Amino acid sequence: MSLRIAIFDDNKNIRESISLLLKTVPSFEVVGSFSHVLDCVEDVRDCKPDIVLMDIEMPGMTGIEAVIAIRKEYPHIQILMQTVFEDDDRVFDSICAGASGYILKNHLNTKLVEAIMELQYGGSPMSPSIARKVLGKLQQIPQHIKPEEAPDYHLTPREKEVLACIVEGLSYKMIADRLSISYETVRSHVKKIYEKLHVASLTEAVAKAINQRIV
Amino acid sequence: MSLRIAIFDDNKNIRESISLLLKTVPSFEVVGSFSHVLDCVEDVRDCKPDIVLMDIEMPGMTGIEAVIAIRKEYPHIQILMQTVFEDDDRVFDSICAGASGYILKNHLNTKLVEAIMELQYGGSPMSPSIARKVLGKLQQIPQHIKPEEAPDYHLTPREKEVLACIVEGLSYKMIADRLSISYETVRSHVKKIYEKLHVASLTEAVAKAINQRIV
DNA sequence: TCACCTATCCCCACTTCCGGTGAGTACCTA
DNA sequence: TAGGTACTCACCGGAAGTGGGGATAGGTGA
Structure with a gap:
């Protein structure tokens, strides 16, 4: 059973080189390659990927909005973001939107296969700096949920x-x-x-x- | 200005070897080394570390409880957990408790210095599998806060x-x-x-x- | 055994809420 | 200027909740 992968990137060269790279792995199958995300939900519905590779900067609708849209319809699909700049708030936003990890564009050649493997095995590849932001968010939120717990009124x-x-x-x-x-x-x-x-x-x-x- | 580091580990050999390792870095200073965490808050108060290296398994009081106690009093201190098993729920719990990252014990020699550097520069070193758990938590919590956001009832x-x-x-x-x-x-x-x-x-x-x- | 708690039930007088209907003023937009 | 919306106010009859009181029965623990 091969792993179905869809690519969203507005740069044709990148799409093709990613495609070529992924085809070197026998268990990977590139089932779609798209230059924009305006129809991303339909595209995903049609090509049924297990993993989506999403460029964070896309024309029309941003990659982040695409993540939200895809996750809403197909929450089981793993989404790996591609970004040029590591320390980008949009990376963090994508993560919050439901992306499972991200990869730097200039690491594509060396680490893309590894990152996809990690996704497949339930990991979330991310750099320490993004991880820190995620942690910060995590430690911030729950305190708002239960500030004044339960003064227990002894109700029967x-x-x-x-x-x-x-x-x-x-x-x-x-x-x-x-x-x-x-x-x-x-x-x-x-x-x-x-x-x-x-x-x-x-x-x-x-x-x-x-x-x-x-x- | 050197980086002050305190070590909590019940194994004397590990404490000493970590200490030796860290002393090879000129900008690091080991300001305390403790075999238990029962007095961890006092210990931290006395030796004023910037970074705490905490074993996740400690006698008496667990490393996780120590993390909570230290973070409560000194929230600016970065805590790096050490663990034997990567895929350990306690690692995740420590992260939730306020630890900033973790490192595997058998990577201490090769990656400890790197991990501490990352902490210093605002990163949170963690493996993809733990990162995934953290993400899962993050995406789970906020949905409880705003489950069905706003059907907007058009109230004036x-x-x-x-x-x-x-x-x-x-x-x-x-x-x-x-x-x-x-x-x-x-x-x-x-x-x-x-x-x-x-x-x-x-x-x-x-x-x-x-x-x-x-x- | 007796005191105490929980759960059940009842009555009366009073207050508050509910649903329907109707209507006036003011503002904004087409 | 006509139509829409928001805000304001009023009346009626019926439904529901509130506060005070008291009562019975079963179980628990000192």
């Missing part, structure tokens, strides 16, 4: 169930039906929830429940 | 104000006061919001507003 399991229903937007009557208890029981649970969460209305309870991930 | 500015008040848990009357409009006006805004968000109660509106970050 039943109360949590009721709260979950409230967050869904159900009325007391609907909650009573779903939990097979009476309307009045729902009410007493809600009263307890209000006490424990220090709120006085459903809307406040919903806001608190979602923001503090109680549900 | 005023409607967004009202919605924000609702999410705060305010009653119609309170909203009317805050926005200096009548109760009935608040009501008509809310009706529009219900239409646009396809909801039929405050609780649903709050849930939708928070989950889809409309506010």
